[in-house]
Amino acid sequence: MIMKYSYFPGCSLKGTGRSYEESLLPVFKALGVEMEELDDWNCCGATAYMAVDEVKACVMASRNLALAERLGHAELLAPCSACYLVLNKTKHYLHDSASVRGVVGQALQQADLSYSGNVPVRHPLDVLINEVGLDEVKKRVRHPLKGLKVAPYYGCQIVRPYATFDDQYNPTTLDRLVEALGGSVVRFPLKTRCCGGSLTGTLPEPGLLCSYIILKEALARGANVIATLCPLCQFNLDGYHDKITRKWDPVRIPTVYFSQLMGLAFGLSEKEMGLHRHFIEMPALAASAAA
Amino acid sequence: MDNQRNEPRIGFYVCHCGTNIAGMVDCPAVAQYVSRLPNVVLSRDYKYMCSDPGQELIQQDIREHRLNRIVVASCSPLLHEKTFRGATEKGGLNPFFFHMVNIREHDSWVHTDKQAATEKAKSLAHAAIHRVRFHKPLEVKQVPIHPAVLVVGGGIAGIHAAMTLANAGKKVYLVEREPSIGGHMAKFDKTFPTLDCAACILTPKMSEVGAHPNITLWTYSEAMKMEGYVGNYTVTIRHKPRYIIEDACVGCLECIDACVYKQPKFFDEFNMGLGKRKPVYIPFPQATPQVVLIDPETCLNLKTGKCKKTCVEACADRKAIDFTQKETFSEIKVGAIIVATGFKSFDAQRIPQYGYGTYPNVYTALEIERLVNASGPTGGEVVLRDGKKPKSIGIIHCVGSRDHKTNRWCSRVCCMYSMKLAHLLKEHTEAEVYSFYIDMRTPGKGYEEFYGKLLDEGVQFVRGRVGEVTDWAFTKEEEGKLVIRVEDTLAGYVRRIPVDMVVLATGLEPQADAQEVRRRFNMSCGTEGFFLERHPKLAPVNTFTDGILLAGCCQGPKDIPDTVAQAGAAAAEALVLIDKGHIEQEPNTAFIHEEDCSGCKSCIPLCPYSAILFNEETRKAIINQALCKGCGTCVASCPSGSIEQNLFDDEEIFSEIEGVLAYE
Numbered sequence: 006m007i008m009k010y011s012y013f014p015g016c017s018l019k020g021t022g023r024s025y026e027e028s029l030l031p032v033f034k035a036l037g038v039e040m041e042e043l044d045d046w047n048c049c050g051a052t053a054y055m056a057v058d059e060v061k062a063c064v065m066a067s068r069n070l071a072l073a074e075r076l077g078h079a080e081l082l083a084p085c086s087a088c089y090l091v092l093n094k095t096k097h098y099l100h101d102s103a104s105v106r107g108v109v110g111q112a113l114q115q116a117d118l119s120y121s122g123n124v125p126v127r128h129p130l131d132v133l134i135n136e137v138g139l140d141e142v143k144k145r146v147r148h149p150l151k152g153l154k155v156a157p158y159y160g161c162q163i164v165r166p167y168a169t170f171d172d173q174y175n176p177t178t179l180d181r182l183v184e185a186l187g188g189s190v191v192r193f194p195l196k197t198r199c200c201g202g203s204l205t206g207t208l209p210e211p212g213l214l215c216s217y218i219i220l221k222e223a224l225a226r227g228a229n230v231i232a233t234l235c236p237l238c239q240f241n242l243d244g245y246h247d248k249i250t251r252k253w254d255p256v257r258i259p260t261v262y263f264s265q266l267m268g269l270a271f272g273l274s275e276k277e278m279g280l281h282r283h284f285i286e287m288p289a290l291a292a293s294a295a296a
Numbered sequence: 297m298d299n300q301r302n303e304p305r306i307g308f309y310v311c312h313c314g315t316n317i318a319g320m321v322d323c324p325a326v327a328q329y330v331s332r333l334p335n336v337v338l339s340r341d342y343k344y345m346c347s348d349p350g351q352e353l354i355q356q357d358i359r360e361h362r363l364n365r366i367v368v369a370s371c372s373p374l375l376h377e378k379t380f381r382g383a384t385e386k387g388g389l390n391p392f393f394f395h396m397v398n399i400r401e402h403d404s405w406v407h408t409d410k411q412a413a414t415e416k417a418k419s420l421a422h423a424a425i426h427r428v429r430f431h432k433p434l435e436v437k438q439v440p441i442h443p444a445v446l447v448v449g450g451g452i453a454g455i456h457a458a459m460t461l462a463n464a465g466k467k468v469y470l471v472e473r474e475p476s477i478g479g480h481m482a483k484f485d486k487t488f489p490t491l492d493c494a495a496c497i498l499t500p501k502m503s504e505v506g507a508h509p510n511i512t513l514w515t516y517s518e519a520m521k522m523e524g525y526v527g528n529y530t531v532t533i534r535h536k537p538r539y540i541i542e543d544a545c546v547g548c549l550e551c552i553d554a555c556v557y558k559q560p561k562f563f564d565e566f567n568m569g570l571g572k573r574k575p576v577y578i579p580f581p582q583a584t585p586q587v588v589l590i591d592p593e594t595c596l597n598l599k600t601g602k603c604k605k606t607c608v609e610a611c612a613d614r615k616a617i618d619f620t621q622k623e624t625f626s627e628i629k630v631g632a633i634i635v636a637t638g639f640k641s642f643d644a645q646r647i648p649q650y651g652y653g654t655y656p657n658v659y660t661a662l663e664i665e666r667l668v669n670a671s672g673p674t675g676g677e678v679v680l681r682d683g684k685k686p687k688s689i690g691i692i693h694c695v696g697s698r699d700h701k702t703n704r705w706c707s708r709v710c711c712m713y714s715m716k717l718a719h720l721l722k723e724h725t726e727a728e729v730y731s732f733y734i735d736m737r738t739p740g741k742g743y744e745e746f747y748g749k750l751l752d753e754g755v756q757f758v759r760g761r762v763g764e765v766t767d768w769a770f771t772k773e774e775e776g777k778l779v780i781r782v783e784d785t786l787a788g789y790v791r792r793i794p795v796d797m798v799v800l801a802t803g804l805e806p807q808a809d810a811q812e813v814r815r816r817f818n819m820s821c822g823t824e825g826f827f828l829e830r831h832p833k834l835a836p837v838n839t840f841t842d843g844i845l846l847a848g849c850c851q852g853p854k855d856i857p858d859t860v861a862q863a864g865a866a867a868a869e870a871l872v873l874i875d876k877g878h879i880e881q882e883p884n885t886a887f888i889h890e891e892d893c894s895g896c897k898s899c900i901p902l903c904p905y906s907a908i909l910f911n912e913e914t915r916k917a918i919i920n921q922a923l924c925k926g927c928g929t930c931v932a933s934c935p936s937g938s939i940e941q942n943l944f945d946d947e948e949i950f951s952e953i954e955g956v957l958a959y960e
Contacts, residue, residue, distance in 0.1 A: 174649040175649070194768050
């Protein structure tokens with residue numbers, strides 16, 4: 006079974022979240038899912054743009070949607086939660102507001118582009134669960150993640166304000182994926198709580214506190230790894246351990262992408278999965294994956 | 297009444313309805329326009345046509361101007377067609393020489409352009425003037441009524457309605473699908489705001505029902521099918537097997553003691569699963585009837601056939617246990633039916649962030665009712681699932697109410713029952729009690745005073761919809777507790793309040809099978825799924841099907857006083873109907889011109905009321921006039937055009953359409 010999607014990486018998957026792309030592409034390839042990267046894509050419109058001028062952010066996002074429509078695959082994959090949200094939010098705005106449609110239409114016209122509104126934006130986790138299916142995933146597991154206790158952490162942007170493929174308050178798709186890979190899931194009531202977002206950069210005090218709470222609670226619940234699906238969450242939970250330790254106490258627990266866990270379970274190496282790029286190493290993960 | 301057959305002499309009246317119509321339609325202009333139409337002898341506008349002077353005006357004009365057709369342009373015929381037909385009849389005409397034009401619901405209320413609305417009123421009046429010329433005199437038929445009443449549902453609504461009717465000397469069938477009557481009220485501990493014990497006021501009524509000579513009580517039974525029409529309903533009742541011969545069981549409960557299961561171990565429905573029962577059981581001590589039943593899902597003998605049947609030994613000569621029982625059916629004839637099927641408590645698991653089903657110490661309000669009850673599973677001792685006494689308790693209001701993600705409506709009783717539980721929990725445990733509310737709704741006699749009393753008792757009221765209940769601790773004090781996260785909208789910040797016990801004030805919603813029951817009794821449901829009353833103010837216990845009445849929470853959430861009042865009203869409506877002895881049948885029914893009927897039978901399956909039969913001898917269809925509701929489906933579908941409908945024959949309908957189209 007071969008499925009083909011357009012692919013919008015966004016800035017994170019080429020920068021701070023490189024290991025997300027490095028792990029996602031080979032894993033999806035192994036599952037027969039082809040991802041064709043959009044040519045000449047631009048910023049999705051998240052954070053700064055969305056905060057300053059929503060309509061301009063919509064224009065940014067719409068250009069990517071227009072490129073996807075021109076590329077011709079039925080659906081667009083957006084692995085970064087921020088991109089996923091902005092692209093979907095833009096689709097809602099275009100659908101609901103004639104004035105946004107007008108501004109976006111004019112802007113696209115100047116670039117010889119157009120967008121009809123008909124490109125569904127999907128998250129890779131959604132595609133895994135609902136298109137590929139966990140049975141296909143299970144078939145490719147060579148090294149079940151035995152002994153790995155995973156805190157499933159979804160972050161905010163794929164469940165708020167829209168919850169398109171999972172429950173808004175108690176999402177379970179990631180839980181089910183981890184179980185399919187042979188890992189065990191700890192009950193984690195903070196699965197959709199804020200990681201601190203961009204506050205870690207602008208207002209570190211409350212931002213880091215958010216990250217600290219999640220890391221501390223994951224450890225308290227006996228997890229030895231946090232699985233995530235958002236580059237910003239991964240960055241916040243992995244990158245500030247020195248500051249968090251200085252401020253509170255050490256809460257060393259690795260945070261990895263679901264795609265990295267999949268790769269390890271499929272028998273790919275830590276290096277291939279880009280795990281060497283993370284700050285917190287996972288001896289426990291390596292040992293259990295090999296077991 | 298010679299003039300009725302002569303050249304039409306039409307009187308036309310347009311009603312202002314205060315400003316309801318006159319605010320959007322130029323009534324004098326309509327009257328003036330109609331006055332110039334052919335056959336119109338007289339055309340007037342008047343402030344309130346439905347008033348006594350308005351009706352007298354019609355009668356007087358009929359006499360003075362020898363009118364033989366009347367048209368009134370006013371509100372919906374649903375409201376006042378009867379009124380004006382009455383006035384027409386009093387004036388000396390056949391009432392069916394009257395025709396009504398709806399220029400309120402169909403015109404003034406739904407338009408914003410006065411000129412266009414006036415034009416619309418004129419065109420509708422034009423159509424009516426055209427049509428009324430072809431009206432024929434019709435006779436209202438009288439059909440005798442069956443003097444018994446069926447009450448469906450044995451909660452407090454059904455109990456009260458049944459008692460009222462029985463005390464008036466009427467025969468009542470009370471059908472309840474659970475093994476005992478009593479409904480939700482039987483599970484409650486105290487009732488607000490007086491705090492009198494629910495059982496003390498309910499159980500005497502329950503036993504009265506059981507003993508009343510005029511009431512046939514069928515528990516563990518369901519009304520499955522209804523046929524017929526107002527005054528003459530035939531209802532099929534299904535009796536589920538309880539494996540006990542009801543007449544032989546004396547309620548000694550010795551079989552329960554003797555059961556091979558020495559300890560109760562199965563989910564006890566009455567105690568919301570907080571207690572356990574045996575396969576042979578009585579739902580609760582005051583159950584009516586005082587008869588045990590055997591649950592086939594858990595009874596060893598019924599499941600496997602291998603059991604010592606110690607229950608049968610214990611029953612001995614009474615021989616009340618019968619493992620061979622099968623479901624049986626009865627058919628009854630009644631004149632009216634009161635539907636009092638109650639509500640379903642909102643399933644708290646639909647709001648996962650409140651943790652019901654995840655955290656053992658999150659309870660629903662109904663569970664707490666059982667927990668504080670002296671005859672409940674803990675004998676009235678309020679303890680957590682691990683046996684400890686809670687030191688702090690949080691009650692969350694509006695769980696599944698006033699929430700666009702679940703149910704939008706206010707369930708009306710939760711504020712009050714939450715406060716009642718707050719009071720009882722404080723009394724039983726001396727715990728710190730928090731109540732999280734959005735708005736405090738206490739519109740009832742003595743209700744606001746009760747709120748004041750609770751404030752004095754020191755219950756902490758926090759205004760804000762709770763965001764989540766979680767078990768992750770942020771501070772030492774929170775460890776091992778349930779933490780309620782809420783924005784305190786009066787204090788203006790987000791609070792984390794650690795408690796030992798959380799109580800969810802779940803809302804009221806329609807029964808799971810409300811749609812099925814709705815179809816069974818030919819009723820409608822509102823958008824939220826509760827059964828729809830005929831008119832929200834003026835016919836609150838009637839439905840759109842004559843003789844089908846509503847009582848209690850199946851029509852919408854309400855407290856016990858309102859439920860009992862409504863049940864009394866439903867009983868009174870039933871009495872009005874059956875005491876009259878007969879019903880008058882609208883003559884706007886369809887009939888078949890036999891000579892033209894080809895016997896194709898295409899009309900038969902189309903009739904929603906099963907009113908059409910096929911006469912095998914003559915090979916013609918026949919319409920039962922008593923069952924026909926005059927919907928016109930068969931008329932439109934008949935390929936040979938052999939079906940005609942009174943008041944809607946071809947020349948009447950076509951002339952009406954012509955009237956609209958010819959208007960300029």
